[in-house]
Amino acid sequence: MRPDAQQGMHCEPDDGHCITCGDEAIPLRVLWVDDERGLALCEDEAGQHTEIEVALIGALAPGDGLLAHAGTAIAQLQREEVPA
Numbered sequence: 556m557r558p559d560a561q562q563g564m565h566c567e568p569d570d571g572h573c574i575t576c577g578d579e580a581i582p583l584r585v586l587w588v589d590d591e592r593g594l595a596l597c598e599d600e601a602g603q604h605t606e607i608e609v610a611l612i613g614a615l616a617p618g619d620g621l622l623a624h625a626g627t628a629i630a631q632l633q634r635e636e637v638p639a
Contacts, residue, residue: 580624583607584638588615595628597621600638 583597586604593610609615609628620637622630 580622580629582632582636582638583621583623585615585617585619585621587617595621597623598638 581599583599583605585595585597587596588609589595593608595607595609595615596604597607598604605623605626607621607623607628608626609621612621612628612631615621615628615631618637620632620634621628622632
């Protein structure tokens with residue numbers, strides 16, 4: 556931790572992982588969206604499929620990209636950032 560004059564103490568992990576759960580944000584491509592349940596079936600760069608909670612992101616469509624952490628979408632990706 557390092558002191559911050561305006562915010563107090565905050566963490567700066569140097570390995571890219573969340574200090575709370577050890578997870579990292581993963582870029583994913585949306586394959587299918589279930590708007591009623593707030594879920595999307597997504598695929599990572601390795602072709603693995605996972606179901607992600609997307610209520611925080613807003614409207615998504617197949618082919619869109621998102622950044623997910625701990626099973627929850629935390630940001631929508633720009634088109635050029637979407638995993639192939």
